[in-house]
Amino acid sequence: MSAPEVIRVSERGVLWLTLNRPDVMNALTRDQREHLIALLSEASADPAVRAVVITATGKGFCAGADLRSGPAAGDRIAGDVARLIREGAQRFIAAVLDCEKPVIAAVNGTAAGLGAQLALACDLVIASEEARFIEVFARRGLVPDGGGAYLLPRLIGPRRAKELMFFGDALSAQEAERWGLVNRVVPPAELAKTARAWADRLATGPTRSISLTKQLVNASLDTDRATAFAAEATAVEIAMTTHDATEGVAAFRERRPARYEGR
Missing domain, CATH: 1.10.12 (Lyase 2-enoyl-coa Hydratase; Chain  A, domain 2)
Incomplete structure (x- = not known):
């Protein structure tokens, strides 16, 4: 039996969702994305869930969408890509923003593209010292999706948002904390412990x-x-x-x- 792509663990009112494709830096497949959307929706309706933590295995948090797992390009007509973005990346980020329970991102490594938007959409962000945040789209000649141009200006203002999006440079965890994108930066060995402490506080709150x-x-x-x-x-x-x-x-x-x- 193959390992699950999303490890789901519930403990003391906290739902832990762990991305588990470390060999590809936890790039998200369509099925994995849909599973996470469903789990977040279920968390909203489940009174036993009082906080959610999203983290990942391996060295990367999430490298974005796994383009290799998507449908073949084929012949497109006007509106196909916009529909794909609305029903995919945007719907995924909206599921995090709209979850009725507080969501913590425990960012263990690189968060790029849609993976960066996933972290930034969470209510609280705890990052390992090894974490990096990359709005990688400009490197590919693409426009940020997953609500990046909506989220970033609201978090750090339009000028810094444009800097990240125009150049696609990696932002270290320490820089992200200074810019206000991250609540705390901790040594890698303390990431899970810190996330658990925060989640436990939320899970015993109103x-x-x-x-x-x-x-x-x-x-x-x-x-x-x-x-x-x-x-x-x-x-x-x-x-x-x-x-x-x-x-x-x-x-x-x-x-x-x-x-x-x-x-």
Whole structure:
């Protein structure tokens, strides 16, 4: 039996999704991408899942889409490629952004192309000192896909985004941290430990509150103030109906640690 391309492990409310094609730097096949989309959708609906970690085996995090696994080019008509991008790379990145649980990227090595967008779409990014981020598209004469031109300017501003995309140079983990693309950089031996510590904190937190906060932050740069304020008020009202909000207020009054259940 061959090894699974995505290793799925659940522990203490954390769903670990590990890309497992180390021989090709974890380049994503179509089937692997569809599997991840389905797993993220299931995580949103599963109350037992309260945080997600995406990481990889081997020396690379993800080298992007595995072009060798795709359909033959053949004769294309106008709209074929745009449809492929919408239904493939963009839908994949949207699945990460729209997941109702917080998603941590534990980047163990090179994240290139769609692999870089995968890491950047996650809510929190922890990188090994050996990690690199590469918007490789310009090297191939291509335009960034997977929402790269949407994500990067929002994270680091348009000028630095253009620098990365125009030249396709590798950005070290340390530079990525300085630029605000990465939350923490740790030695390789501490990557899994750090990701587990963060995921465990999220998994014992007020899950619905964190989900609503994620939605507000993700939408904040695309809306005007009135819309953002209205969404905030609605989110606060929804959160106040949860068990965890009641528990949080009670714990504060009783001067004890809160015991959140994710509901």
